[in-house]
Amino acid sequence: MQLQLVLTLCVILLCDAKLPRFRQLIQPNELPANLTQNSQTLRHRQTESKNEKTSRIADQYRQRHRRDVFDSTSYESSLIWAHSERLDQNGDVVLRWVYSDSSITFRLEARTLGYVGLGFNTVGNMRGADLVVGWVDDRNGNAQIVDCHGPEHEDLPVADDVQNYELISGYQNATHTTVEFRRQLNTCDRQDFVIGEDTVQVLWALGPEGSDGQLPKHMKSGSRPLRLLQPVSKPETIPLKHWDVRLTNLTIPHDMATLFWCKIFKAPDLPKKHHIIGYQPLIDSRPIKNGKPVADNNSFSPVHHMVLYECAEDEDKHLWNVWADSDGYFGPIRPSGWATCARPIAAWAIGSQGEFLPESVGIPLGEDGGVSFYMLEVHYDNQALHDVLDSSGIRVHYTPALRQHDAALLGAGIGVSALHVIPPKQRRYRTVGICSSECTDTTLPDEGINIVSVLLHAHGTARKIALKHVRGTQELPRISEENSYDARYQQSRVVPGGRKFKRGDTLITECTYDTTSRTKPILGGYSAKQEMCLSFILYYPRTELAGCYSMTPVKEFFETFGVKKFYGLNFTQVENIFLSSGSLENLPPQLEIDVKQRSTDETAKQGDDQGVGLMKELVIVEPSEFLNKSFMDHLNEMPWEEPLLTEQIEKSLYNGMHMTFCKKRDDSWGMPIQIQNYPAYSELTTNEASEKSCNYKSVRLPSVTKSSTGAAAHTTLSSITLLVCISLAATR
Known part of the structure; x- marks a missing residue:
């Protein structure tokens, strides 16, 4: 009984020792009776409390004398920075970094004499972001940093409970502040x-200027997507040459929102086989103002992506030389012989600075390597409808120092067409393209291939892309994946250690889209307003396989949306049109006239629309409830806010029948087109190892300020009280 009384007394004393901190926040009868006012008052006081804590930690950094503060004029690191990127268009903010297996070191150079802030997030704002703020004290020249975060529902930085950023150095000159x-x-x-x-x-x-430690105030801010953990593969020690493959003064008209332009190039005359080991974009777009092109660094180039293809040309070298001397052709009307330019060797998309291949592989260049002509395809996204003079292209880096393996690129994913539909108002909607086991069994060598890197490609609503690997009935670890995809930043991803891919294995490209901001369905196509789901896979040894795709068969596609019959065309005829990339040659005469008339009536032509125009002209006969509606109108009027509807459509198109394509480098079939079920396999389970392996820190910074001393005193009193209680209990 006495022991119980002692323990009860201890609990009372312990709780009382903690109470003063809360009494300072809320006094009895201090809040108004109105609950809404109560909530607003609490939020106001919580914000004040966070700001006070941030100021307190900043004050601590001003007063502390430890490794976090340096004499900036006498110290600068000698690190070799593996990566360097401009974070803004003008180069006022430059980030350099180098990383190891466990840590990453940054150098931030900024045109300011106030503070510089850096942050990391999955979205382009500071809510929920990880932030670090640094400055150089104007009074003593010492650098200081504070580890902060952005609350989920506020745009003000708050100092972290635990300071995990370690300062290396910092200094100012007349214009810039630099911190490492x-x-x-x-x-x-x-x-x-x-x-x-x-x-x-x-x-x-x-x-x-003068904003040292005043975290909420800034004069400029922005964001840029980057992948921080990517290896450096640019060769520094081998002899390099370059070949510029670029257009010359192509006028992009203001009435073309989407334009594809293709041109043939002859390879350099080389005395022996060389290896392509990298490429960089050459962006040269000049807006036409008052009839003349002008240099304008602030203008946005309409170049969206560029692909350079090998051409498996025929014996008529004269014709290919004539094509190489020409200016090129609008994509949909290029000569049919250019279809043999089917295997990509370089794929650049907006946001990329180019690529250098892993050190063991190279792509053969020149006639001795088996290819003498190449086709450059440039996609212009000119939604602003400006007149532009463009001379963009790709700089190809090559070397006579041959690498160990001859490599090639393989395109995989969903065949680009309007049959690729993504509903609106969806947070996570998945689509999938298959490279079938039958295709890889037919075209790959007995020893299989080795995958070394992957470029994942989609457009603006994609949020995740994964390249899956299935062997038999078991999914293997994913070859490559991106869980925070941003179409403004598309760099290839090296596959660590490479991946052995055997004959008969299956590749699956899966894309996840967020269309919550859209009110109408998105169709597949080349325009930036449409969508894609593709993988460009670098592998060795080279094979004849160049493309391996799938799409939903036409009959199954339309039946998924409840449509059974159209006027004038059966499903086989519609399928033939889509298989010919949306060509109008197979249309009945009147329907062809209607589609072409609609195209000329468009204010902004969308170029090679891959069947989008046809979707607007297919008129439903059956079922009767959709009678006389165009298929596009039917799609637009579906109740997409109903989750059961969209879940069923996703399941049907994802797990249903797939029409698979297997293309060789000369545009011939590696095997006939097949319609097959989605492969049955055991999915790989995700292991959140990083989350499980952490014992999250709860240590707080020691405090030297008056306000925090009181809190520390209460903590000390609590500890003393607890020790006394334990001692009393032990003596009993």
């Missing part, structure tokens, strides 16, 4: 961002 600092890739701190393989939205902010 490091952190662990995974700090095991819930207020910090885990830096991994996915694309990161890198945030930046500049404070005005």
Whole structure:
């Protein structure tokens, strides 16, 4: 009984020792009776409390004398920075970094004499972001940093409970502030961002002059998608030559929202086989104003993506030389012989700075390597409808120092057509393209191939892309995946250690889209307003396989949306049109006239629409409830807010029948077109190892300020009370 009384007294004392901190926040009868006012008052006081904590931690950094503060004029690191990127268009903010297996070190150079801020998030704003703020004290020249985060529902930075960023150095000159600092890739701190393989939205902010430590104020800010953990593969020691494959003064007309232009190029005359080991974009777009092209660094180039293809030309070298001397052709009307330019060797998309191949592989170049002509395909996204003079292209880097393996690129995913439909108002909608086991069994060598890198490609509503690997009935670890996809940043991803891909294995490209901001369905196509789901796979040894895709068979596609019959065309005829890339040659005469008339009536032509125009002209006969509606009108009027409807459509198109295509480098079939079921296999389970392996930190910074001393005193009193209680209990 006495022991119970002692323990009860201890609990009372312990709780009382903790109470003063809360009494300072809320006094009895202090809040108004109105609940809404109560809530607003609490939020206001919580914000004040967070700001006070942030100021307190900043004050601590001003007063502390430890490794976090340096004499900036006498110290600068000698690190070799593996990566360097401009975070803004003008180059006022430059980020350099280098990383190891467990940590990453940054150098942030910014045109400001106030603070510089850096942040990491999955979206381009600071809500929920991991932030670090640094500055150089104007009074003593010492650099300081504070580890912060953005609350989920506020745009103000708050100092973290645990400071996980370590300052290396910092200094100012007459115009710039530079700070260097490091952190662990995974700090095991819930207020910090885990830096991994996915694309990161890198945030930046500049404070005005004299804003040292005044975190909420900034004069400039922005964000840029980057992938921080990517290997450096640019060769520094081998002899390099370059070949510029570019257009010359092509006028992009203001009435073409989407334009594809193709041109043939002859390879350089080389005395022996060389290897292509990398490429870079050459963007040269000049807006036409008052009839003349002008240089304008602030203008946005309409170049959306470029692909360079090998051509498996025939024996008529004269014709190919004539084509090489021409200016090129609008994509849909290019000569039929160019269909043999089917295997990509370089694929560039907006946001990329180009690629250098892994050190063991190269792509053969020149006639001795088996190819003498190439086709450049440039996609222009000119939604602003400007007149532009363009001379863009690709700089190909090659070397006579041959590498160990001859490599090639393989295109895989969903065949580009209007049959690729993504409903609106969806948070996570999945589509899938298959490279079938029958195709790989027919075209790959007995020893299989080795995959070394992958470029994942889609458009603006894609949020995740994964390249899956299935062997038999078992899914193997994914070859490549991006869980924070951003169409503004498309760099290839090296496959660590490579991946052995055997004959008979299956490739599956899966894309996940967020269309919550859209009110109408999105169709597949080349326009930036349409969607894609593709993988460009670099592998060795070279084979004849160049493309391996799938799409939903036409009959199954339309029946999924409840349509059984159209006027004038049966499903076989419609399928033939889609198999010919939306060509109008197979249409009945009147329907062909209607489709072409609609195209000329469009204010902004969408170019090669891959069947989108046909979708607007297919008129439903059956079932009767959709009678006389065009299929596009039917799609637009479906109740997409009903989850049961969209879930059923997703399941039907994902897990249903797939029409598979297997193309060789000369555009011939590696095997006949097949219609087959989605492959049955055991899916790989995801292991959130990083989350499970962390014992999250709860340590707080020691405090030296008056306000925090009181809190520390209460903590000390609590500890003393607890010790006394334990001692009393032990003596009993």
